[in-house]
């Protein structure tokens with residue numbers, strides 16, 4: 001029997017768990033190493049050169065330590081900068097996470113789409129190029145959120161986060177006068193992997209219903225394609241690594257993201 005593949009999933013914090021959850025669903029046969037670079041969180045507050053200088057060598061160390069068959073950069077703030085550097089430097093296949101502007105613009109009926117990401121992601125030339133190439137005539141509003149990723153981390157860690165704080169980060173995404181305005185925003189791209197952690201609250205706090213576009217299912221399909229046909233689904237275990245080396249006390253809360261495995 002061949003060994004199960006190891007998939008390394010990397011983010012600045014806990015946001016990449018929303019991508020991991022989909023990959024685990026698609027590939028229960030794999031072994032998972034989830035790495036949260038919490039020592040450097042939030043990436044959205046760092047400059048571009050700093051992120052490249054941090055992530056590229058760190059991924060090299062993680063590849064040496066875990067010998068993964070595939071690496072997923074489950075972070076828009078990093079992927080919009082580092083993918084070409086990683087592919088140049090390391091042999092292992094990489095899958096990144098970038099704002100899902102193309103499918104969002106293809107499906108918007110009002111032709112008005114918002115992209116909600118970190119301040120870093122919405123500033124990137126990479127993101128601007130996606131809009132130039134794939135807006136398909138839609139009016140695209142870029143919304144850089146300073147705090148939503150941190151609010152999501154806090155909520156997942158069991159801290160109280162007020163509706164008011166979340167609604168304030170969300171408000172600039174909603175252009176228009178209300179649900180009956182034919183020119184209102186009808187689609188919001190979740191361009192930060194942390195945001196789906198707050199999905200129930202985003203839906204509840206939105207001034208009117210919109211389609212929320214989360215790229216995680218598409219990423220999971222891509223990972224599965226690259227790995228080839230699945231082996232026997234035997235839940236081969238999972239590891240959770242924090243770069244700060246803080247002891248993690250979240251195992252119970254994190255289990256659903258790992259498909260029921262208890263991350264070591």
Ligand code: DGL
Nearest residue numbers: 012042043044076077193
């Ligand atoms: N989860 C990361 C992303 O997808 C960003 C959070 C951070 O600022 O570190 O962009």
